[in-house]
Amino acid sequence: MGELASQKHVQFIVSVEKKKDSFESVVMEHIRMNGAYWGLTALDLLGKLHVVDVEEVVSWVLQCQDDSGGFGGNIGHDPHVLYTLSAVQVLALFDKLDVLDIEKVASYVAGLQNEDGSFSGDMWGEIDTRFSYIAISCLSLLHRLDKINVEKAVNYILSCKNHDGGFGCTPGAESHAGQIFCCVGALAITGSLHHIDKDLLGWWLCERQDNKTGGLNGRPEKLPDVCYSWWALSSLIMIDRVHWINKDKLIKFILDCQDIENGGISDRPDDAVDVYHTYFGVAGLSLLEYPGLKAIDPAYALPVDVVDRIILDR
Numbered sequence: 001m002g003e004l005a006s007q008k009h010v011q012f013i014v015s016v017e018k019k020k021d022s023f024e025s026v027v028m029e030h031i032r033m034n035g036a037y038w039g040l041t042a043l044d045l046l047g048k049l050h051v052v053d054v055e056e057v058v059s060w061v062l063q064c065q066d067d068s069g070g071f072g073g074n075i076g077h078d079p080h081v082l083y084t085l086s087a088v089q090v091l092a093l094f095d096k097l098d099v100l101d102i103e104k105v106a107s108y109v110a111g112l113q114n115e116d117g118s119f120s121g122d123m124w125g126e127i128d129t130r131f132s133y134i135a136i137s138c139l140s141l142l143h144r145l146d147k148i149n150v151e152k153a154v155n156y157i158l159s160c161k162n163h164d165g166g167f168g169c170t171p172g173a174e175s176h177a178g179q180i181f182c183c184v185g186a187l188a189i190t191g192s193l194h195h196i197d198k199d200l201l202g203w204w205l206c207e208r209q210d211n212k213t214g215g216l217n218g219r220p221e222k223l224p225d226v227c228y229s230w231w232a233l234s235s236l237i238m239i240d241r242v243h244w245i246n247k248d249k250l251i252k253f254i255l256d257c258q259d260i261e262n263g264g265i266s267d268r269p270d271d272a273v274d275v276y277h278t279y280f281g282v283a284g285l286s287l288l289e290y291p292g293l294k295a296i297d298p299a300y301a302l303p304v305d306v307v308d309r310i311i312l313d314r
């Protein structure tokens with residue numbers, strides 16, 4: 001089995017940030033806040049967050065904040081919870097949450113809860129269990145979960161549970177590993193994991209492992225993809241069923257997706273690398289306790305030391 005090319009991945013992440021005219025930077029322009037969270041969390045897991053200019057990042061994050069309290073994907077872009085959580089996570093990495101007007105950010109997020117307990121992503125109203133997770137994770141990191149009706153939020157998530165044990169984006173929607181992470185993560189953060197049939201969901205999740213390559217897919221009949229080494233694996237860990245997959249085969253799959261010459265990790269072996277798959281590959285390896293990486297929290301998707309600092313210091 002190959003090894004994790006840590007130094008190359010650090011160089012790759014830093015280079016994407018520096019080359020503003022590159023293809024990767026241009027296609028990520030509108031989701032730069034998410035990209036910042038992926039790249040910076042990967043650097044932290046690799047023990048290299050100190051290569052970053054903290055003041056520059058914090059100042060840019062604050063410039064992405066809208067009057068409503070929410071954050072956009074880049075300066076001058078409309079606010080959305082997708083970018084608001086990333087902004088909070090990036091500031092959390094640097095222990096800089098105190099630069100925020102916490103009440104204002106929390107009010108923006110809490111204001112997106114609907115009567116049935118669900119959450120909209122922004123003022124346009126799309127509803128998705130991704131937004132339930134984001135609201136709950138974000139408000140928990142800000143110590144403001146009291147601003148929403150947690151019981152209704154949990155009940156809405158439970159209404160998206162399917163007979164196969166998985167969860168979808170809205171009631172009745174197909175189970176998908178990405179949505180399962182969101183629902184299980186939100187239930188974990190709110191202390192509601194007892195609502196899950198862990199054996200049933202564990203069975204569905206462990207069936208995501210492809211026998212041949214060892215990689216995980218996001219739903220039946222789909223190709224394996226490195227990002228599910230986060231979405232499915234973190235869920236298996238949260239429900240205590242990670243021993244139901246072959247960890248060594250999954251480690252090999254992730255390592256096989258590296259570009260060992262130029263750095264970065266792709267969705268599948270020999271595909272083009274990007275920051276998203278680099279982050280979720282490294283995060284997956286961290287969950288698999290690969291040597292030399294910081295541990296990551298499966299519910300908050302942040303390094304364990306960052307989560308401990310915020311949540312335990314309440």
Ligand code: GRG
Pocket residue numbers: 082085130133134177178179181182217218219222223225227231300301
């Ligand atoms: C803080 C880690 C973190 C997340 C924030 C945005 C979010 C909350 C969660 C997203 C969860 C999700 C839906 C992930 C799946 C992303 C993905 C690869 C979708 C692709 O779907 P398809 O249908 O892919 O194109 P498949 O693999 O099913 O063919």
